[in-house]
Amino acid sequence: MGTAHTSVPEVLDALKDVTYPADKDRLVSAAREAGASEEVVKALRGIPAEEYTNRADVARSVRVDPDSDLGTNATQRAEQARQGGKPGLSQHLREEPKTPIQEEFDR
Numbered sequence: 001m002g003t004a005h006t007s008v009p010e011v012l013d014a015l016k017d018v019t020y021p022a023d024k025d026r027l028v029s030a031a032r033e034a035g036a037s038e039e040v041v042k043a044l045r046g047i048p049a050e051e052y053t054n055r056a057d058v059a060r061s062v063r064v065d066p067d068s069d070l071g072t073n074a075t076q077r078a079e080q081a082r083q084g085g086k087p088g089l090s091q092h093l094r095e096e097p098k099t100p101i102q103e104e105f106d107r
Contacts, residue, residue: 006039008059014040015058024049027058 014036015027022030028044047061098106 006037006043008062010037011040011043011062012055012059014044015055020055021051021053023051027052 011031014031014034017034018027018030024044024047027047028041031041031044043062044058046063047058052058052061
């Protein structure tokens with residue numbers, strides 16, 4: 001799956017006149033009406049088809065260029081990589097080392 005080369009602030013800027021709640025189709029239409037770039041429109045087309053209650057919901061759902069500002073710095077991304085998992089991967093889906101008690105139960 002390709003990622004649009006845009007950033008969350010660019011996407012949110014294109015949606016500054018949207019009245020929430022709004023569904024995916026309304027967000028895509030609003031971005032086009034605001035003259036957003038094709039990358040921003042493509043990023044919005046990639047979000048789940050649901051109703052968004054505010055800008056923060058949109059910011060969490062939109063997939064953008066991994067090198068853009070997502071609220072984490074290089075140190076935080078490196079720490080996340082050491083701990084395993086990709087950005088946005090739920091904790092319960094990450095592989096974690098077993099505790100000594102879990103290892104004992106597995107015997």
